[in-house]
Amino acid sequence: MAAVAAFTDIHSGVLGHVTFRDTAGGAVIVQAEFTALPSGEHGFHIHKSGDLREPGCAGACDHFHKGPQTVHGGPPGASDAPRHTGDLGNVGKTGHIYRYRLPNLRVTELLGRTVIIHADQDDLGKGTWPDSHTTGHAGARIACAIIGRISSSNKRVTRRTRKYL
Template sequence: MIKKLKHASFAVSVVGVLSLVACQTMEQGTGQKASANLDSRSGSRAKGEVMFTWQGNDVLINGKFSGLKPNSEQGFHVHEKGDCSAPDATSAGGHFNPETKSHGMPNSGMNHAGDLPNIKSDANGNATYTAKLHGFAVNIGPNGIVGRSVVVHRDPDDYKSQPAGNSGPRIACGLIK
């Protein structure tokens, strides 16, 4: 009887560990939210507000921006550090890249977690932004964006130049909280 209990206990332990590992690799959200208010950097007038909402394996991103170059595209990325203190936002570090991938097209699987689609401004330099992405989480974990920064660049991201898409100076930056 004791021998059978040991085997049953071992089996339950193995199942428990495997379940825990599966949960860690298939991390999902259930509506967790984070936001960032972006302030101008590098002498620009660009500003914005961004909301991140975790929905299962995806993160819905909604934003509003002003002070952008009219009728143009601007690069947009989550950066590794939650520090926008430098006048040019270089204090935010490089793109958020927990899996050490190359820079690339968002949602391609061959990109930094922080690679986001470009922002497209209207004739007045304003933009409304919506994207649904995967590859990061709305938390403070290793794949989490909370406590990091989000940055708007002056130029469009070409999604191929390494290491950051040739998107130019950082014109707005905000802490994700």
Template sequence: MIKHDCTVIIQINGSLRLMPGPHGFHVHERGDIGNGCSDAAAHYNPLGRVHGGPGEQFPTVRHVGDLGNIVTPATGVTMINQTYRGLGLSGPFSILGRTIVVHENVDDLGRGRSPLSNTTGNAGGRVACGIIGRVVRP
């Protein structure tokens, strides 16, 4: 029997205007941006794990959708150029068709004292979102 290990790397690029500071950045369950991003439901967590950060062991320690924080400088323009391991656009942990959400506050990566730390990173309200799709270039 031959076993092939494959690491999937997803690149997320973009820019948006936010209040300066760190903001939680997560993939949510549904591909629905209605009601101020609330219709996207909870963090994508098919394995029922506690909240964590992107550098933590996947999938044993964190949600699939836990992407940590993005940081907005004093100019208010956030440039996102992040690479993530453990996500996919197909297969059992596909994020295709789900919603990516930027939160109001810093994600404490599950290490805070708030009861919300283990579920949302206590990252606060949703300030921006978009549905994850596939771009086909000619």
């Protein structure tokens, strides 16, 4: 199964997409590419909810985590330190493809959740700020996109995302 979160609001300064693909080994491959981002590094996370009715993506709730709650950390594979499942680190380069492997997860568990780009750099849970261990002190939510299933009948979408899947 495959899914996508598309950032299309030109007013946010963020344009791009994030694709999600199941692997035979029981993991999800996440690939993100942005054609527009504000300058600097920005926290990049999967959040629990897909409720975008509130301003500033506030209805998206906390960072997504499968299993017992843990502290905020870095992107997958960066270390063995505890981390939320949805902690993906930082993005900051347009045209760069960011790739992650989320073990013990299926795309169906991500459908309807939100991918969020934050205003500031994520400190990966290593900072001394009070919110470092919950949000990475990444600041306001500047752009959000709901994760939705990719339709195999939508040739425009599948052709565009095929190279990432």
